[in-house]
Amino acid sequence: MLRIRGESFVVGWRLFESSNKLNRMNQSMTRLSKLTPAEQSTFIQVLFGHSRPTPVHQDSAKLEDETGAMEWISDSLNDSQRDAIRFAVASSEIALIHGPPGTGKTHTLIELILQLLKKGLKLLVCGPSNISVDNIVERLANHKVTDMVRFGHPARLLPSVVNHSLDVLTKTSDAAALVQDVRKEMDEKQASIRKTRNGRERKAIYADMRELRKEYRERERGCIDNLVRSSKVVLATLHGAGGYQLRNSSFDVVIIDEVSQALEAQCWVPLLSAKKAILAGDHLQLPPTIKSVNSKSMDVDTSELEVTLFDRLLELHGPSIKRMLTTQYRMHEKIMRFPSAELYESKLVAAESVRERLLKDLPYGVQATDDTREPLVFIDTQGGDFPEKAEDEEVGKAGGKGMLGDSKSNDMEAALVLQHVRKLVEAGVRAEDIGIITPYNAQVSYCEKVFPKHRYGMKYARPLTRD
Numbered sequence: 001m002l003r004i005r006g007e008s009f010v011v012g013w014r015l016f017e018s019s020n021k022l023n024r025m026n027q028s029m030t031r032l033s034k035l036t037p038a039e040q041s042t043f044i045q046v047l048f049g050h051s052r053p054t055p056v057h058q059d060s061a062k063l064e065d066e067t068g069a070m071e072w073i074s075d076s077l078n079d080s081q082r083d084a085i086r087f088a089v090a091s092s093e094i095a096l097i098h099g100p101p102g103t104g105k106t107h108t109l110i111e112l113i114l115q116l117l118k119k120g121l122k123l124l125v126c127g128p129s130n131i132s133v134d135n136i137v138e139r140l141a142n143h144k145v146t147d148m149v150r151f152g153h154p155a156r157l158l159p160s161v162v163n164h165s166l167d168v169l170t171k172t173s174d175a176a177a178l179v180q181d182v183r184k185e186m187d188e189k190q191a192s193i194r195k196t197r198n199g200r201e202r203k204a205i206y207a208d209m210r211e212l213r214k215e216y217r218e219r220e221r222g223c224i225d226n227l228v229r230s231s232k233v234v235l236a237t238l239h240g241a242g243g244y245q246l247r248n249s250s251f252d253v254v255i256i257d258e259v260s261q262a263l264e265a266q267c268w269v270p271l272l273s274a275k276k277a278i279l280a281g282d283h284l285q286l287p288p289t290i291k292s293v294n295s296k297s298m299d300v301d302t303s304e305l306e307v308t309l310f311d312r313l314l315e316l317h318g319p320s321i322k323r324m325l326t327t328q329y330r331m332h333e334k335i336m337r338f339p340s341a342e343l344y345e346s347k348l349v350a351a352e353s354v355r356e357r358l359l360k361d362l363p364y365g366v367q368a369t370d371d372t373r374e375p376l377v378f379i380d381t382q383g384g385d386f387p388e389k390a391e392d393e394e395v396g397k398a399g400g401k402g403m404l405g406d407s408k409s410n411d412m413e414a415a416l417v418l419q420h421v422r423k424l425v426e427a428g429v430r431a432e433d434i435g436i437i438t439p440y441n442a443q444v445s446y447c448e449k450v451f452p453k454h455r456y457g458m459k460y461a462r463p464l465t466r467d
Contacts, residue, residue, distance in 0.1 A: 024242035025265040046093040049316045054092035073114045081108045084323035088278045096322040097280040102330025110139045121252040125235045126270045128262040130156050133235050137161040151236035170223050186212045241270035264309040283310045284343045327351050332375035366428040386412040407442035414447050
């Protein structure tokens with residue numbers, strides 16, 4: 001595999017990685033299926049609806065009386081965030097934290113982790129992606145949390161969290177010195193092979209190296225076990241939690257962030273080592289992306305895979321196991337109004353800092369124009385000369401589809417966007433503060449191609465929907 005071209009190696013590695021992830025999900029499902037009713041903990045019985053969760057007060061005041069006054073680490077928490085943290089701490093088996101966009105879900109999770117650590121609990125914190133986990137590691141490091149270890153290959157981690165990775169800690173901890181001594185002795189033995197011409201001596205050196213490799217593996221395993229035992233917080237992706245290093249570990253609480261972006265089978269990889277779970281996410285946003293090469297040709301229904309653990313538990317036990325964060329810090333009140341009414345039962349409230357925030361109020365001096373005074377503008381292109389172009393039409397001569405499949409683009413709508421961007425920039429809005437979101441990959445590619453990059457450095461977001 002190493003001899004073939006770099007592109008093929010990358011594809012081969014991704015296939016291996018995907019296979020490894022699938023194996024870990026299969027292993028978790030197999031372990032779960034083999035548990036007899038007597039072997040199932042109350043926690044697992046609750047997750048499958050065989051038992052009801054231990055009741056928790058739904059009234060915030062009574063819940064505070066039950067849990068006692070908390071000494072908050074952050075003084076910027078709002079009432080809904082504090083209520084969610086109290087609820088999660090008080091829950092015995094399961095707690096769902098529903099965090100719509102901009103409501104400070106990660107900020108809430110950091111405070112929750114710190115509160116659980118104050119109680120002396122051992123935590124496993126997971127997410128479906130490396131970036132979701134690294135974000136938590138960064139924030140915990142800012143709070144001087146040192147007893148933590150981040151599982152994952154250093155090449156995939158943010159540079160700011162590498163010092164907390166297992167790879168670095170196994171080389172810098174006290175126990176690592178013994179491992180490095182054996183490694184050094186192995187290297188010296190390896191170098192001595194080239195200096196000897198005697199077959200008997202060479203054979204003896206190889207025998208020594210076999211023993212040293214065995215000792216090295218044992219010491220390395222002991223070093224890792226010691227790190228895991230001494231760490232109050234272990235952080236990993238959902239699949240990373242299934243590595244051999246954590247195989248025999250157990251945790252008081254497993255916290256899964258962005259759980260609505262993950263398959264339920266992925267979530268069971270860490271859940272099997274837990275006594276309690278706290279799941280955070282937004283089940284009303286997009287479900288996990290599921291790609292199946294044969295789903296269309298074989299009429300395979302993948303919709304069941306889109307039912308996340310968050311969805312299923314909410315359906316199973318109802319809203320009594322959930323707390324929702326209701327104050328959002330991202331949108332002007334007029335922008336928030338539609339999603340709040342359509343998705344969140346009009347429960348969202350805009351924070352004071354963003355409720356009436358406009359482009360003309362940006363701190364670096366923006367002119368007050370028609371484009372900077374309004375927080376939300378609709379431009380109707382229905383019925384006009386704005387034809388969509390499917391990506392496969394561009395390569396129709398070859399009888400196939402483009403690299404972007406059935407994705408669509410619309411050059412006239414892109415021209416409208418460019419015109420609006422020009423007006424904003426002329427009014428004083430910095431180009432780097434402008435983001436363009438479109439539901440189609442082809443439209444992103446078209447905009448990146450036609451927008452003058454030397455003048456505008458906008459940020460582009462690829463599809464929020466599947467095209």
